[in-house]
Amino acid sequence: MKFTLSWLKDHLDTEASLEEICARLTMIGLEVEDVDDKAAFKPFVIARVISAEQHPNADKLKVLKVDTGSGEPVQVVCGAPNARKGLVGAFAAPGTYVPGIDVTLSVGNIRGVESRGMMCSEKELEISDDHTGIIDLAEDAPLGASYAAYAGLDDPVIEINLTPNRPDCTSVHGIARDLAASGLGTLKTKPAPSFSVEGETPVKVRLDLGDDRHLCPGFALRLVRGVRNGPSPAWMRQRLTAIGLRPINALVDITNYLTFDQGRPLHVFDAAKVSGNLTVRRAKEGEKVLALDTREYTLSPANVVIADEDGVESIGGVMGGEHSGCDEATTDVLIESALWDPMNIAKTGRSLGIITDARYRFERGVDPEYMVPGLERATELVLQLCGGTAAKLDVVGYEGHTPKIVDFPVSEVKRLTGLDVSSEESVSILEKLGFGVAGSGERFRVTVPSWRPDVDGKADLVEEVMRIHGVDNIVAAALPSHKAVNGKILTTLQIRTRQARRALASRGMLEAVTWSFISEDQARLFGGGQPALKLANPIAADMSDMRPSLLPGLLTAAQRNADKGYGDVAIFEVSGTYEGDTPDTQRRVAGGVRRGTASLTGAGRLWSNAAKGGGKPVDVFDAKADAIAVLEACSVPMGNVQFEAGGPAWYHPGRSGTIKLGPKIVLGAFGEFHPKTLDALDVSGPIAGFEIYVDAMPEPKKKTTRTKPALELSPFQAVKRDFAFVVDKTVEAAAIARAASGADRKLVTGVNVFDVFEGSSLGEGKKSIAIEVTIQPVERTLTDEDFEALTARIVANVAKSTGGVLRA
DSSP: OEEEHHHHHTTEEOOOOHHHHHHHHHHTTOEEEEEEOOGGGTTOEEEEEEEEEEOTTOTTOEEEEEEOSSSSOEEEEEOOTTOOTTOEEEEEOTTOEETTTTEEOOOEEETTEEEOSEEOOTTTTTSOSOOSSOOOOOTTSOTTSBHHHHHTOOOOEEEEEOOTTOGGGSSHHHHHHHHHHTTSSEEOOOOOOOOOBOSOOOSOEEEEOTTOGGGSSEEEEEEEESOOOOOOOHHHHHHHHHTTOOOOOHHHHHHHHHHHHTSOOOEEEEGGGOOSOEEEEEOOTTOEEEBTTSOEEEOOTTSEEEEETTEEEEETTTEEBSTTOOOTTOOSEEEEEEEOOHHHHHHHHHHHTOOOHHHHHHTTOOOGGGHHHHHHHHHHHHHHHHOOEEOOOEEESOOOOOOOEEEEETHHHHHHHOOOOOHHHHHHHHHHTTOEEEEETTEEEEEOOTTOTTOOSHHHHHHHHHHHHOGGGSOOOOOOOOSSTTOOOSOHHHHHHHHHHHHHHHTTOEEOOOOSEEOHHHHHHTTOOOGGGBOSSOSSTTOOEEOSOSHHHHHHHHHHHHHTTOOOEEEEEEEEEESSSSGGGEEEEEEEEEETTOSSSOOSSOGGGGGGTSOOOOOHHHHHHHHHHHHHHTTOOGGGEEEEEOOOTTEEEEEEEEEEETTTEEEEEEEEEOHHHHHHHTOOSSEEEEEEEGGGSOOOOOOOOOSSOSOOOOSSOOEEEEEEEEEETTSOHHHHHHHHHTTOTTTEEEEEEEEEEOOGGGOTTEEEEEEEEEEOOSSSOOOHHHHHHHHHHHHHHHHHHHOOEEOO
16 A cells, blocks of 8 residues: 555644654554655756757757756757757756666767756656656746655655555555554544535446345446546646556546545446446356456456446446546546445456456455445546536445444453553544444443444454554563473474474475465375365465375475476475364374485485495385384384385385374375376376374373383393294284284393295295394393293294294
């Protein structure tokens, strides 16, 4: 939202400086993003041409002597047709930047004649598009004075960043109201428009929206006859130009001006170009309109339009049509002021790709009670600037505004903000902002004004009191300390999320942040795509569904890196996935992928890998190691963790695994990806990944009070024994390791698989798995009989669990 300082002071009686106004705006929540103090105009001064001679070497050039009011006359070569002796205009000396031609002047030599500056046209100063001649001022203009100050071009432009919940401050008047409430001046109230009315408005309006009357809750229309549509006055053109709008003609400029001045978008139709009466309706499928931006738009029933008997004349609340636009030949004009549904305006603007100042205001919510007064104000300006006679106003559909009433205990200000604001001050602030306050003591009934659709409850009223009283008055206070040193502040899930990130980063992986939205095809590929997870209003066609897995985003990110020459990628993400549209179906997942040679055992073109022909491609074991690292970092009891062959359909069936805690709790899966999955995602190369469900890990058991030291070292020597078991090929090595560990939990402290052998000597469908068992005595040195008994238990446990027999 942009406005000039003088424009603001039309609505605010204040002696505050520009710096004070900007500081106060930011303090009350209207953050100032930029201030253009028009420094670029300061070098231009008023000068008089004291002689104008023909250039000796050019028919269309003249050599001027210019009095700048500061000493000796200056010689300037000029090609303007109106350059003459006695002309008073705007002069730019060497070293001046001229914005209209994007040039910094220097002393020049034009056809053999030195030129020390230039006399400027309005286009060269970006005042207008007129470049037919240099600026021609009144003869009594003060020589040497600032041209910008003389012409009113030194008006600073302030730009504020509005949050979407403040539609009332999309107008200069609304901003002035907030500043006045903060004590920085007095709000000016203009008298109500007063003009004579003759006759009826012959064009009638019909709202043909069926049960969807909310799409256009009100429509006001007035005919003004006999207007003269020329340029708007200089003050209006200057203000519009200052905020980045191009002046067009008086009728159009009036509507643009009131859009910013009062926050009331309007539209003007050339009455002679309107055929019959107007109808507000849904557009027909495929119906087209040529809009004021000279682009043709194809409409649908989702768009609300204003149409006459010949077709669409305007896209309601967004942009008018070119056909009925006003030009210099317009003599009769229809002024329209309507209310539109904010959601429909936002969807229409987005679907058609149209961004206008009207859409910006309507999709945030305009003041419904200003629909008619806004049209009255526009009529007054049209009569003042263009003349004519106003007809009677027609209003259709509007049933009035029912204000919200909020019960407001003043004590909430102290409770929510810590500020000690008296009841009197709270009431005063709300009343200055336009709220109606009734009651006494510590509890009031507050009537919300029609221009504040963002205020719904008492917390919103507290916010109003807080920002006007002064956010800077809130005293900084430290959070209360936790009761115990190193006490638990974060939840278990938060702690495990942090631990998972650190563990994966320590393994050389880089953290990625991918979109939570993916395409429907990708969602279905990874077990999603349910209707409940489709977005009602996706930002793009390929972001239509909430992701059921982190892997689609990570895989495509790895491929994008590969496409740019970074083929060896190891990335991870710890974030949310979605199995349904309820809070309990959102999961916290740690996932990662490795591509190319980005494994821990080999990485790219290292000299140490030269003998191997390069780095080792990633495989299922790299993904498994990453998954185990996450589990260990999250303090999952690894002795209870089971690994099963095979995983979800997006993994290679023979190169993947599923991780479980006991027979029921699935902790995650890992593996190399199925070729069909990679083809569907257009991903290539050696690539493996994993996902661990952080929220599936059970809460850690509470630690019991220890009477012994935390670190207990046995004074006895550990012993290692090797075993080789012949089992069926379908038996997993992990099953043998678990069975061996279970033979004696106290003595067996480690089991390691060190060999797998298959051969005809073992028999059809058989294999040999060799394990190394670490035995750690604790209480005494073990005898041969102890070892034999333990060995027998290990062999018996393996035989019972897997059917394995000790290899001869």
